[in-house]
Amino acid sequence: MPDISVKLGTKLTLTNPIMTASGTFGYGDEVSDLVDVNQFGAIVTKSLSLEPRVGNPAPRIAETPSGMLNSIGLANIGLEAFLADKKPFLAALSTKVVVNIAARTEDEFITVIERLDAEDWITAYEINVSCPNVKEGGIAFGTNPVVLKKLCEALRRTTKRFLIIKLSPNVTDIAKMAQIAEDSGADAISLINTVYGAAIDIYSRKPKINTVIGGLSGPAIKPIACANIIKVFSAVSVPIIGIGGICNGEDVIEFILAGATAVQLGTVNFMNPHAVGGIIRYIENYLQQQRLGAISDIIGCFER
Amino acid sequence: MRSLINGSVLDNRQIAEDIYRATIVTPDIAGAALPGQFINVYFPDSVKIFPRPFSIAGAEGSNIQLFYKVIGSQTELMSQWKPGDPVKILGPLGNSFEIPAPGTEIVLLAGGVGAAPLLFFRDRLYESGVKPKFFLGARTQNQLLLRADTKSELTIATDDGSCGSRGLVTAVFYEFLTGIDSPLTVCACGPDPMLKALKPMLENSNLAVYVSLEKTMACGLGLCQGCIVKNAGHNSSGDYSLVCRDGPVFNLRDIDFNA
Numbered sequence: 001m002p003d004i005s006v007k008l009g010t011k012l013t014l015t016n017p018i019m020t021a022s023g024t025f026g027y028g029d030e031v032s033d034l035v036d037v038n039q040f041g042a043i044v045t046k047s048l049s050l051e052p053r054v055g056n057p058a059p060r061i062a063e064t065p066s067g068m069l070n071s072i073g074l075a076n077i078g079l080e081a082f083l084a085d086k087k088p089f090l091a092a093l094s095t096k097v098v099v100n101i102a103a104r105t106e107d108e109f110i111t112v113i114e115r116l117d118a119e120d121w122i123t124a125y126e127i128n129v130s131c132p133n134v135k136e137g138g139i140a141f142g143t144n145p146v147v148l149k150k151l152c153e154a155l156r157r158t159t160k161r162f163l164i165i166k167l168s169p170n171v172t173d174i175a176k177m178a179q180i181a182e183d184s185g186a187d188a189i190s191l192i193n194t195v196y197g198a199a200i201d202i203y204s205r206k207p208k209i210n211t212v213i214g215g216l217s218g219p220a221i222k223p224i225a226c227a228n229i230i231k232v233f234s235a236v237s238v239p240i241i242g243i244g245g246i247c248n249g250e251d252v253i254e255f256i257l258a259g260a261t262a263v264q265l266g267t268v269n270f271m272n273p274h275a276v277g278g279i280i281r282y283i284e285n286y287l288q289q290q291r292l293g294a295i296s297d298i299i300g301c302f303e304r
Numbered sequence: 305m306r307s308l309i310n311g312s313v314l315d316n317r318q319i320a321e322d323i324y325r326a327t328i329v330t331p332d333i334a335g336a337a338l339p340g341q342f343i344n345v346y347f348p349d350s351v352k353i354f355p356r357p358f359s360i361a362g363a364e365g366s367n368i369q370l371f372y373k374v375i376g377s378q379t380e381l382m383s384q385w386k387p388g389d390p391v392k393i394l395g396p397l398g399n400s401f402e403i404p405a406p407g408t409e410i411v412l413l414a415g416g417v418g419a420a421p422l423l424f425f426r427d428r429l430y431e432s433g434v435k436p437k438f439f440l441g442a443r444t445q446n447q448l449l450l451r452a453d454t455k456s457e458l459t460i461a462t463d464d465g466s467c468g469s470r471g472l473v474t475a476v477f478y479e480f481l482t483g484i485d486s487p488l489t490v491c492a493c494g495p496d497p498m499l500k501a502l503k504p505m506l507e508n509s510n511l512a513v514y515v516s517l518e519k520t521m522a523c524g525l526g527l528c529q530g531c532i533v534k535n536a537g538h539n540s541s542g543d544y545s546l547v548c549r550d551g552p553v554f555n556l557r558d559i560d561f562n563a
Contacts, residue, residue: 033306
């Protein structure tokens with residue numbers, strides 16, 4: 001059997017490259033009766049903030065061609081409820097747990113990380129500097145190079161844990177943002193968060209989501225994600241976690257060839273909650289067919 | 305227990321104008337289903353990517369029943385289902401209507417294809433020895449899911465008067481209410497304007513009103529947090545509830561329709 005485990009640098013090994021994308025898999029416990037959560041190489045939780053957030057008003061989602069628009073607004077249960085209610089399930093998993101963190105300020109990020117550092121069942125943090133749907137924090141951290149550098153350096157000083165910076169495609173030069181994250185001590189870069197998008201109902205003349213402009217995800221953005229992975233792969237040496245419209249095993253191989261070491265499944269969890277099992281089988285079959293010993297042999301190996 | 309499985313179509317036929325009834329063989333879901341719950345139907349469609357939620361309109365033996373109105377390409381596709389066709393479904397999802405305590409009369413109130421979950425509830429009430437009053441409205445007689453019923457006391461209203469009373473079903477229902485002073489549980493499903501029209505009923509403390517809501521859903525599982533309804537002021541469980549996870553059945557007192 002070929003080796004589908006992946007090393008994210010020297011600090012983190014996953015049994016396979018398939019992770020969940022934050023905000024598309026809750027805290028894992030919501031669907032544990034339907035999906036064997038331990039099939040994933042890692043679970044990334046819904047964005048967590050210090051205090052609970054109720055999120056944005058309705059309507060929050062709309063179906064668009066081969067995709068979806070969302071403006072959830074980082075609705076989440078907050079740090080204390082997370083540790084009280086979700087820890088028993090997450091800590092018992094055999095797979096690795098990555099906690100995605102969103103905050104309005106640098107201090108809020110630090111407070112959350114300092115508290116989570118005491119929890120030994122958490123493997124890594126993914127820092128959301130790319131949410132397009134909130135007024136404070138979110139994408140404001142990930143679109144200004146000076147702000148991003150200061151934040152990443154502060155977080156690196158705060159924790160020794162594996163630190164992933166999740167980047168937005170809604171910038172002029174994503175490679176520059178990735179370099180800043182790497183230079184500031186990030187262990188990995190994940191990309192892309194959702195792409196700015198909008199849709200209008202032509203009869204009511206109202207926008208289809210509450211914030212007018214929201215985040216587009218799903219297969220519609222897969223080529224955008226692929227292009228961004230290629231750009232970032234040639235700009236940094238830390239591992240890339242590829243995100244954006246993956247639906248099947250072919251898409252995963254494509255992202256790994258583009259330069260991703262691991263990937264995250266997002267919107268596909270809504271379209272097909274059982275996707276992960278088929279994807280892992282596909283990867284194993286692909287490697288055997290291609291006479292490859294390990295998935296890590298083809299990272300970034302597309303023909304130029 | 306929820307399952308994501310391939311069922312197969314047993315029967316699928318048009319029963320009213322643009323309205324179809326499908327019977328699907330899916331033993332696990334049929335065995336677990338409760339009135340008010342729904343299923344997701346998945347389509348092999350890479351353009352319209354969301355599964356579509358449908359109330360379960362009946363469950364008997366290994367089969368469930370769906371009623372659906374053809375309003376877009378997915379329901380158009382469903383209308384072409386032939387016996388034996390595979391259907392990928394997830395369910396049963398969400399919460400359910402509850403049979404009220406003895407001494408409380410129960411009334412069902414439905415508009416259009418919103419009758420679907422209430423037909424299932426009527427079945428279960430009838431099996432438990434209750435023959436509920438059932439107020440059913442539609443635009444015309446051609447869009448009625450039922451014309452006559454042995455399991456309920458059926459009252460029909462159509463907008464054009466082609467069957468039953470002329471006008472809104474809520475008007476007929478309010479007429480009935482004026483003669484009632486004992487505890488009453490109302491279970492309702494229909495278009496949003498119909499459900500909003502029930503709000504004044506809450507001033508009568510003898511009434512408990514449960515409504516089944518419909519919202520655009522991406523997952524049906526509480527993952528995407530898209531299908532929110534605003535909680536009424538006194539409800540302390542956060543500002544919003546999820547229709548897929550906390551509903552689709554809500555006590556009308558607990559939600560705020562105007563948001």
